[in-house]
Amino acid sequence: MPGRARTHVPLPEGITDAALRDLVSYSMKRAFNAMQADMLRALAPFDLRLMTFAALSLISENPGLRPSQLADGLAVERGNLVGILDALAARNLIDRIPCPVDGRAQTLHLTEAGVAVLARARQAARAQDSRMVDVLDPDALATLLSALAKIEEHARTRA
């Protein structure tokens, strides 16, 4: 891919990363890291991280959601979700109620406290998100979202 534009953040004096800049993966990694650090800070007042915030958000939108469905929605292995739910339940932000029709399953619900925390966290997350994409014009933003979705969709892990 010759002639790709120089879009990267400057490196320390005299250091070049031309070969790396040629990789979209590298740009994605750097942008993701920067985004994550900022979003972490924005969610810190609520003791939430990207993961726990997304979990609360999905449960809020889908009351009665099952852990396995939530794991799919978060793109997390079921096993790795348990600890997250344990922590949220210990903080009394969610309830895990046994599913009446399937003895194996649970249904997830936000508690009142969970609803309250999510409402405030959502404001902070949206504010930070808007701040992040503030520098993009609407067309660029739409293209970015579409490109990210296509990349995820066509990844072999999700095929």
Place this chain on the structure above:
Amino acid sequence: MPGRARTHVPLPEGITDAALRDLVSYSMKRAFNAMQADMLRALAPFDLRLMTFAALSLISENPGLRPSQLADGLAVERGNLVGILDALAARNLIDRIPCPVDGRAQTLHLTEAGVAVLARARQAARAQDSRMVDVLDPDALATLLSALAKIEEHARTRA
């Protein structure tokens, strides 16, 4: 941000993530995870990860680079770089040579083995990268790269 297009990968039956889809951060996280998993697989034959590959690449482009500069280039804390360099040195892919003009510093160089491994890994990484952005038209790719760079550049952590 009303009317933002539905760009996300479908969730399990009946589950919605409208509120999350509204966050660019969430799209970035999902796309990044998918990309990373694929790139990991592509680099696995060379026993490299995104991090170690990028380290070799930067050292290759900047012979004599110092660890602190490399840490900046990789957006990694100096302390967290030590183990990475230890591993690469143990595999005889890099040399850490004391800096002649500064007793505190080191200079990093690829060994012959490092050059050979990087050359092959680079091919695999570029092939995988191309595969990933294959679904994007050139305009979308350029916009994506530009958007990622702007996002990183304007993040508070790098301001």
Place this chain on the structure above:
DNA sequence: TATTGTTATACTCTATAACTATA
């Protein structure tokens, strides 16, 4: 004093596999 490399710690995320109880 400030910087370089280093060590140490702790937490998050990811990957993998196996276990149990239900279906």
Place this chain on the structure above:
DNA sequence: TATAGTTATAGAGTATAACAATA
């Protein structure tokens, strides 16, 4: 047998703080 939740383990990434040697 298959699935849901769980447990366990290991490795990678990140954040933070401190330290000795050198500038």
